[in-house]
Amino acid sequence: MSASAPNGSSDVSGSGRRVSFPRSVRLLRHADFERVYKQGRRHFAAHMTVFYLARAEGEGLRVGFTVGRVLGGAVQRNRMKRRLREAVRLRRPAESAAVDVVINPKKSLLTADFADVEREVSRAFEVIQKSVEKR
RNA sequence: CAGCCGGACCGGACGGUCGCUCGCCUCGUCUUCGGAUGAGGUGGGAGGAAAGUCCGAACUCCGCAGAGCAGUGUGCCGGAUAACGUCCGGGAGGGUGGGUUCAAAGCCACUCGACGGAAAGUGCCACAGAAAACAUACCGCCCCGCAAGGGGUAAGGGUGAAAAGGUGCGGUAAGAGCGCACCGCCGCCGCAGCAAUGCGGCGGGCAGGGCAAACCCCACACGGAGCAAGACCAAAUAGGGAGGGACCCGGGUUCGCCUGGGACACGUGCCGACUCGGCGCGUCACCACCUCCGGGUAGGUCGCUUGAGCCCCGCAGCAAUGCGUGGCCUAGAGGAAUGACCGUCCUGCCGGGAGACCGGCAGACAGAAUUCGGCUUACAGGUCCGGCUGCCAU
RNA sequence: GUCCCCGUCGUCUAGCCCGGCCUAGGACAUCGCCCUUUCACGGCGGUAACACGGGUUCAAAUCCCGUCGGGGACG
Numbered sequence: 215m216s217a218s219a220p221n222g223s224s225d226v227s228g229s230g231r232r233v234s235f236p237r238s239v240r241l242l243r244h245a246d247f248e249r250v251y252k253q254g255r256r257h258f259a260a261h262m263t264v265f266y267l268a269r270a271e272g273e274g275l276r277v278g279f280t281v282g283r284v285l286g287g288a289v290q291r292n293r294m295k296r297r298l299r300e301a302v303r304l305r306r307p308a309e310s311a312a313v314d315v316v317i318n319p320k321k322s323l324l325t326a327d328f329a330d331v332e333r334e335v336s337r338a339f340e341v342i343q344k345s346v347e348k349r
Numbered sequence: 350c351a352g353c354c355g356g357a358c359c360g361g362a363c364g365g366u367c368g369c370u371c372g373c374c375u376c377g378u379c380u381u382c383g384g385a386u387g388a389g390g391u392g393g394g395a396g397g398a399a400a401g402u403c404c405g406a407a408c409u410c411c412g413c414a415g416a417g418c419a420g421u422g423u424g425c426c427g428g429a430u431a432a433c434g435u436c437c438g439g440g441a442g443g444g445u446g447g448g449u450u451c452a453a454a455g456c457c458a459c460u461c462g463a464c465g466g467a468a469a470g471u472g473c474c475a476c477a478g479a480a481a482a483c484a485u486a487c488c489g490c491c492c493c494g495c496a497a498g499g500g501g502u503a504a505g506g507g508u509g510a511a512a513a514g515g516u517g518c519g520g521u522a523a524g525a526g527c528g529c530a531c532c533g534c535c536g537c538c539g540c541a542g543c544a545a546u547g548c549g550g551c552g553g554g555c556a557g558g559g560c561a562a563a564c565c566c567c568a569c570a571c572g573g574a575g576c577a578a579g580a581c582c583a584a585a586u587a588g589g590g591a592g593g594g595a596c597c598c599g600g601g602u603u604c605g606c607c608u609g610g611g612a613c614a615c616g617u618g619c620c621g622a623c624u625c626g627g628c629g630c631g632u633c634a635c636c637a638c639c640u641c642c643g644g645g646u647a648g649g650u651c652g653c654u655u656g657a658g659c660c661c662c663g664c665a666g667c668a669a670u671g672c673g674u675g676g677c678c679u680a681g682a683g684g685a686a687u688g689a690c691c692g693u694c695c696u697g698c699c700g701g702g703a704g705a706c707c708g709g710c711a712g713a714c715a716g717a718a719u720u721c722g723g724c725u726u727a728c729a730g731g732u733c734c735g736g737c738u739g740c741c742a743u
Numbered sequence: 744g745u746c747c748c749c750g751u752c753g754u755c756u757a758g759c760c761c762g763g764c765c766u767a768g769g770a771c772a773u774c775g776c777c778c779u780u781u782c783a784c785g786g787c788g789g790u791a792a793c794a795c796g797g798g799u800u801c802a803a804a805u806c807c808c809g810u811c812g813g814g815g816a817c818g
Contacts, residue, residue, distance in 0.1 A: 234368065242684060245647080278684065288400090288716050292688095296369095300689045303368065328689075 235303035241278025241314055250278075250316045257341050259334045261323040262298075266342045269312040275339075277302050277315045285321055294319045297331060305336040311346045 241247065254267035269276075279298055281291045298317055317338075323331065 236369085240684085243648090244684070247684070280684075289714095292716060295685095296688050300368075304689085 233303055233306070235299060235306065239274060239276050239306075241276045241316060246276075246314055247278060247280065247316060250314050254314070254316070255345065257338050259338060261320050261326050261331060261334060262338075263318045263320070264338045264342070265316040265318070266345075267314050268346050269314055275306065275310040275313055275315065277306070277317065280316055280318050285319065286324070290324055294323050297323065297328065298335075301328070301331045301335040305332055305339065307339055307343070310339075310343065313342055313346055315342065 241250075250265050250267045254265045257264040257266065279295050281294050283291075285291055285294065298319060302317075315338075317335075
């Protein structure tokens with residue numbers, strides 16, 4: 215437990231690394247989403263489903279979110295996206311293979327503990343790294 | 350002080366760490382000089398409904414001589430407004446309560462409301478009832494008659510949502526606006542009012558059902574689509590057009606080409622043969638290739654936030670609202686930013702405690718997407734103003 | 744974001760335009776009885792709906808307005 219992180223729930227500043235999540239590592243284009251959905255593999259978790267696909271060119275991890283209308287009103291959907299984005303920001307690996315990832319949340323994400331969400335995202339990234347390196 | 354009603358307003362507060370997005374400043378890198386990108390600093394970053402998309406506009410494109418038809422909408426009067434189905438004021442009307450009265454209406458208070466036309470026409474009015482819009486007479490009542498029946502009547506009964514005005518007195522064989530009084534209705538006149546309409550007078554015994562949120566008639570308004578509008582830049586792939594490739598000369602031409610000769614190139618046959626030369630034959634102008642042009646998808650840029658704008662004060666107006674002085678700049682994303690975690694405090698509930706207090710939980714409805722004016726719907730809690738009622742004190 | 748359409752038994756539907764005969768009809772499903780040794784088939788009977796709230800009308804599933812829910816089109 216670092217002295218600069220008195221809350222202790224997430225040692226953000228304990229690692230010493232500034233964690234950010236700029237737009238350049240987001241998945242933003244419709245065509246990218248379609249490709250991941252059609253050709254990608256899936257990883258299931260309690261509060262979300264993660265689609266991922268290795269990219270041929272470029273480097274690093276890119277992440278996008280899909281939150282459909284069935285998951286609730288605009289307030290609920292925005293909350294899911296914001297919590298997911300925050301979790302990805304905190305748990306995003308510094309170095310990674312070239313992979314595109316799409317996360318589909320489930321309704322339970324709205325009420326889940328944020329620590330659980332962080333843990334799930336972190337675990338999903340580990341699984342994806344192993345799966346991609348095996349090829 | 351409490352409760353109810355109406356109106357206006359707020360929509361947890363402060364701080365820390367990390368992040369997202371937009372603007373500005375400084376410094377780098379790349380550059381096709383348009384810009385792209387990175388770091389640091391600094392400032393801004395959801396709502397009263399942002400919602401539903403129910404009306405009205407601005408704006409953009411398309412269409413258009415003018416008018417009409419069709420269609421849609423609105424519908425008492427006056428005003429406000431850029432406009433409206435909105436808002437303000439007023440007027441008829443309905444409902445509830447009070448009071449007068451034998452009873453009711455007229456009267457008073459509160460409240461509601463899509464409120465033009467039913468003597469332009471068409472249609473419908475189930476069941477019940479004699480009769481449902483042409484008027485009629487079931488039980489009755491009265492008169493004549495021994496009776497059968499005939500005549501008068503519409504007060505009473507009955508049916509119905511609705512049955513040729515209501516109440517009272519007179520009148521009559523019984524009755525009836527048959528006569529009278531009051532109220533209602535129709536017409537005319539006068540006065541008040543911009544008008545809707547109201548008030549008064551005179552005349553008429555009374556013409557006539559309801560439904561137009563049924564078709565419809567009248568008056569008024571409206572061209573259609575919508576920022577995914579629209580404008581600009583524009584990859585890959587496919588496809589369109591023009592030119593080159595396809596040289597020179599002569600002739601013809603419908604200007605697309607056709608024809609004769611020659612040169613070059615390519616392919617091929619034969620002959621000679623040293624890399625080559627000579628002769629003959631063929632070469633469809635399709636495809637492919639190159640250059641340019643136009644449409645246009647992905648993608649990008651603009652539209653994109655200074656506007657019928659907000660705040661304070663004053664003036665005009667009963668008000669909606671308008672005018673004037675001064676001040677302010679207040680989100681602009683685009684698979685879509687406005688968040689995550691924590692601390693202190695505030696409000697409410699629960700538990701513990703004699704109490705100060707301690708612990709836990711909760712803090713609504715809900716998220717900008719071109720922009721405004723309205724309407725409707727959802728909403729914890731709180732503040733202010735006005736009115737009414739109750740209680741306490743003076 | 745913009746623009747449209749639709750809500751009737753558990754399911755699919757008729758009735759709505761032009762209001763009353765609607766106590767809302769039919770089919771499948773379901774329940775009970777009969778038939779049969781039993782099941783099936785068949786017959787008889789029952790349960791069961793106008794999305795919600797206002798308004799117009801004597802009277803509303805139907806006409807008008809507003810909510811709520813569902814579905815679709817447009818790059």
